[in-house]
Each structure stands twice: as C-alpha cells, then as structure tokens.
Amino acid sequence: MKNQKSLNHRRHDEDNLPQSTAYSPKPHKPWNWLRPLEYVMREQRIVFILVGMLLATVFFVWQPDFVSPDHGAYAIASSSAHLRNPIVVYRPSSRHLGSAAALDLKVPLGLNRIPKRVVVTGGAGFVGSHLVDRLIERGDSVIVVDNFFTGRKENVMHHFGNPRFELIRHDVVEPILLEVDQIYHLACPASPVHYKFNPVKTIKTNVVGTLNMLGLAKRVGARFLLTSTSEVYGDPLEHPQREEYWGNVNPIGVRSCYDEGKRTAETLTMDYHRGASVEVRIARIFNTYGPRMCIDDGRVVSNFVAQVRT
Numbered sequence: 001m002k003n004q005k006s007l008n009h010r011r012h013d014e015d016n017l018p019q020s021t022a023y024s025p026k027p028h029k030p031w032n033w034l035r036p037l038e039y040v041m042r043e044q045r046i047v048f049i050l051v052g053m054l055l056a057t058v059f060f061v062w063q064p065d066f067v068s069p070d071h072g073a074y075a076i077a078s079s080s081a082h083l084r085n086p087i088v089v090y091r092p093s094s095r096h097l098g099s100a101a102a103l104d105l106k107v108p109l110g111l112n113r114i115p116k117r118v119v120v121t122g123g124a125g126f127v128g129s130h131l132v133d134r135l136i137e138r139g140d141s142v143i144v145v146d147n148f149f150t151g152r153k154e155n156v157m158h159h160f161g162n163p164r165f166e167l168i169r170h171d172v173v174e175p176i177l178l179e180v181d182q183i184y185h186l187a188c189p190a191s192p193v194h195y196k197f198n199p200v201k202t203i204k205t206n207v208v209g210t211l212n213m214l215g216l217a218k219r220v221g222a223r224f225l226l227t228s229t230s231e232v233y234g235d236p237l238e239h240p241q242r243e244e245y246w247g248n249v250n251p252i253g254v255r256s257c258y259d260e261g262k263r264t265a266e267t268l269t270m271d272y273h274r275g276a277s278v279e280v281r282i283a284r285i286f287n288t289y290g291p292r293m294c295i296d297d298g299r300v301v302s303n304f305v306a307q308v309r310t
C-alpha cells in the first residue's frame with residue numbers, strides 16, 4: 001500500500017512539474033540506424049573518403065559500354081547531332097564482336113572526354129583534311145600547319161570561323177613552337193608527280209620537317225604520330241608485307257626521296273621514342289582514295305579513275 005502511495009505521490013508530483021523539466025523519453029528517431037554512419041563520417045572521415053575513391057575507381061574501370069547496341073559493330077557517330085558533345089569512343093561494341101574482340105582501352109572512358117589541342121601538319125591535304133574533320137567532330141582544338149605545296153584551302157574552308165580551328169601557312173622545314181597535346185605529322189608530297197618535281201624538297205621535308213616536329217613533341221610532351229607509307233617496303237620481295245618486313249628499297253632511284261625519306265622519318269621517330277621517351281605511333285598508309293583526292297596526282301587509284309573518265 002505504502003509503495004502504491006509513494007508511486008501515486010511521485011506521479012502527482014510529476015504532473016505538477018513545469019513542462020520544461022517534465023520527463024519525456026527521447027523522441028524516437030526513425031533514422032537511428034544512421035548513427036553508425038554519422039560516427040564514421042564524423043570520426044573516420046579519411047576512411048570514408050578513401051572508400052569513396054575506391055568505389056569511384058572501380059566504377060570508372062568497369063563502367064558499362066557507352067555504345068548503344070544499335071550502332072552496329074563500331075560506335076562511329078555518323079551525324080553531327082551525335083557529336084554535339086562528343087564522348088563517343090571508337091571501338092567494336094563487345095555485343096557485336098564478342099567480348100574478346102573489344103579493344104582494351106588504356107585510358108578509362110571518362111578521361112576521353114577531355115578535348116585535346118592537336119596540330120596536323122599537312123592538314124590541308126587529302127588524308128590530312130579528313131583527319132582534321134574527325135578531330136574537330138571529336139571536340140578537339142586543331143591547328144593545321146601547311147605550306148600548300150600540294151594542299152588546298154578548299155579542303156579545310158568549312159572549318160573557317162570555328163573557334164577550335166586555326167590554319168597556319170608554314171613550312172615544317174622551319175621549326176615552329178606550339179603548345180599542343182598531340183602532333184599528327186602528314187606534311188609531305190605523297191604523289192610521284194609532286195615529289196619527283198622537287199626531290200630535294202621532298203626528302204628535306206621528310207627528314208628536317210620530321211626532326212622539327214619530333215623536337216616539338218619532346219619539348220611540349222606531346223604524343224606524336226607519323227603517317228608513313230607502304231613505299232618504305234620499296235619493291236617488296238614478300239607479299240603481302242608483314243609489318244616486321246624490312247623492305248627492298250633503292251637508295252638512289254628517282255623515288256628514293258620519298259621512300260628513303262619516309263624510312264628516315266620512321267628511324268627518327270623510333271630514335272626519339274627510345275632516346276627521349278616521346279610517345280609515338282607510325283601508320284604506314286597504303287593506296288587511299290576518296291573525296292578531296294587529286295585526280296591528276298599520278299597515283300594508281302586516281303590514274304584508274306582518270307582513265308575510266310576519258
């Protein structure tokens with residue numbers, strides 16, 4: 001009875017307490033289960049940041065393919081609409097060519113979004129102007145360096161007015177200093193008609209011009225691509241030519257200015273790679289045809305076309 005009384009007494013007292021000191025159980029927080037996370041974020045912030053960075057890295061390395069399945073075997077955006085903000089990566093979509101066929105990109109997709117500053121020597125020429133088109137569509141800023149020995153302004157006029165395009169009339173046998181990320185070196189007369197016209201200039205462009213562009217690549221830390229040619233195999237004794245084949249070239253013939261010029265350009269490219277750690281690529285381009293080729297440049301395909309038309 002006494003206990004009951006004291007309990008009633010206490011309850012009565014509690015009723016008279018001012019509201020502020022009245023006992024009330026902690027309000028139930030529906031988010032109580034977040035308490036451990038709050039502790040981690042407050043006390044173990046470094047651990048929390050490291051875990052976040054690890055998750056982001058795993059995501060970017062293994063992120064799903066950007067390519068939508070209906071692009072066919074290659075994710076090549078065919079219209080400018082696709083390329084307003086180009087993040088298209090050119091590789092076989094694994095769905096169509098099997099997972100083994102998908103190229104292993106060395107750079108996580110996310111980094112490909114950073115537009116590059118690119119110089120294209122010979123960019124007003126046949127091959128070079130198409131390369132300029134792709135680079136502009138990809139979102140890069142492009143500087144064309146060309147002396148218009150065989151190139152034409154018409155090949156690049158459609159880029160005039162684009163703030164990401166610049167054209168410099170310059171002969172690569174003279175040094176040039178440009179702050180760029182990539183160098184595509186195509187400056188050289190490619191057709192026999194043109195390089196036989198001035199063989200000394202042709203080999204000078206291939207040797208001194210390539211030397212200047214490699215020196216620029218080393219100086220600014222740019223990646224360098226040399227467009228070489230199937231002519232480095234000369235009059236090949238092996239068909240088809242494997243990349244490792246050294247060729248069969250006449251060093252004193254009327255075509256040697258081009259054949260030996262390009263071979264020397266390849267030698268210089270590899271020497272800068274081995275000796276100065278310049279990142280290089282060499283592309284040996286065989287007979288090419290398409291829009292903007294010169295119909296009278298004496299190359300085999302243009303000769304075929306010219307003969308058919310007459």
Ligand SMILES: O=c1ccn([C@@H]2O[C@H](COP(=O)(O)OP(=O)(O)O[C@H]3OC[C@@H](O)[C@H](O)[C@H]3O)[C@@H](O)[C@H]2O)c(=O)[nH]1
Nearest residue numbers: 122124125126127146147148149150151187188190205
């Ligand atoms: O000294 C020179 C010679 C040539 N050039 C330029 O280099 C460009 C060469 O373009 P061309 O249309 O003559 O030749 P192509 O585009 O067909 O071949 C070019 O790219 C592929 C390479 O394998 C060839 O060696 C390269 O000449 C021209 O715009 C020409 O004006 C220079 O800028 N400097």
